[in-house]
Amino acid sequence: MGVVGGPVNPFKPVSVLVLVDIDKPSALDKYPGLKSIVESTVSWYTGPRCPKCEEKHLEVLEPGVKFKCSKCDVEFTLSEAKRGVAALVTVDSSTAEKYIPGTVRGGDVELLLNNYQLIPPSLHPSGVKYEWIKPFDFEAPNLGVRALVDSEVVSLLEELGVLKPETTRTEERTEKSASTIVAETQEKTVRTTVTLRKLGDSEILEVKELLKPFYVPEHRQKLCLYLAGHGAYSKIHPVSKNRVQRTLGITLRELLRGV
Numbered sequence: 001m002g003v004v005g006g007p008v009n010p011f012k013p014v015s016v017l018v019l020v021d022i023d024k025p026s027a028l029d030k031y032p033g034l035k036s037i038v039e040s041t042v043s044w045y046t047g048p049r050c051p052k053c054e055e056k057h058l059e060v061l062e063p064g065v066k067f068k069c070s071k072c073d074v075e076f077t078l079s080e081a082k083r084g085v086a087a088l089v090t091v092d093s094s095t096a097e098k099y100i101p102g103t104v105r106g107g108d109v110e111l112l113l114n115n116y117q118l119i120p121p122s123l124h125p126s127g128v129k130y131e132w133i134k135p136f137d138f139e140a141p142n143l144g145v146r147a148l149v150d151s152e153v154v155s156l157l158e159e160l161g162v163l164k165p166e167t168t169r170t171e172e173r174t175e176k177s178a179s180t181i182v183a184e185t186q187e188k189t190v191r192t193t194v195t196l197r198k199l200g201d202s203e204i205l206e207v208k209e210l211l212k213p214f215y216v217p218e219h220r221q222k223l224c225l226y227l228a229g230h231g232a233y234s235k236i237h238p239v240s241k242n243r244v245q246r247t248l249g250i251t252l253r254e255l256l257r258g259v
């Protein structure tokens with residue numbers, strides 16, 4: 001049994017489901033904001049972790065019962081094991097667009113959109129059953145899934161080190177000249193600290209050459225869509241993608257004019 005993150009129709013047409021995947025449970029002690037969110041929403045235990053180092057790659061000595069850590073060789077039973085934790089939240093689609101472009105990683109925590117996670121009573125490959133910490137509440141609004149507002153998403157991402165705290169951002173902004181800020185606004189700079197790679201001119205030409213054979217007249221949109229998806233995957237800055245699209249468009253117009 002699984003759950004898929006993405007647009008949520010039954011709840012609110014404008015909200016999306018986000019999976020919070022906590023690989024190492026110590027993250028809950030490290031990030032109190034994360035902990036309070038997890039405690040207030042639908043959540044469950046995922047696979048077993050080494051009680052000593054929280055490693056998830058384990059040798060299964062007896063399925064669902066006894067394990068050995070692949071990292072520190074500690075042998076332990078299910079009752080001694082630590083467990084990964086997963087939780088669900090919903091956010092406005094505009095918030096998700098801004099801050100959660102697919103998958104966001106911060107420390108040992110992942111926020112996943114358009115992804116899936118197994119929920120109880122599924123069986124983990126280790127033979128351990130996923131267990132509810134706080135199951136869906138079919139009487140509660142949003143089924144007991146907490147809806148995070150924009151500011152709560154920002155706080156969480158700041159806590160996880162994905163976003164810089166607002167104060168740091170303000171300081172940086174005041175240090176920059178007005179023209180830089182205008183330029184950045186025009187580029188619609190993505191606020192996350194996920195490093196987005198800007199392509200150099202030669203790289204853009206290279207991508208253009210690679211894509212040219214696949215270009216079908218009147219189907220530029222499809223190519224752009226592919227580019228957008230692939231770019232996000234390989235963390236290419238959106239500005240670079242736009243430049244490739246523009247370069248491609250201009251060159252093709254030139255080619256057509258030459259015919």
Ligand SMILES: [Zn+2]
Binds near residue numbers: 050052053070072074
């Ligand atoms: Zn270990």
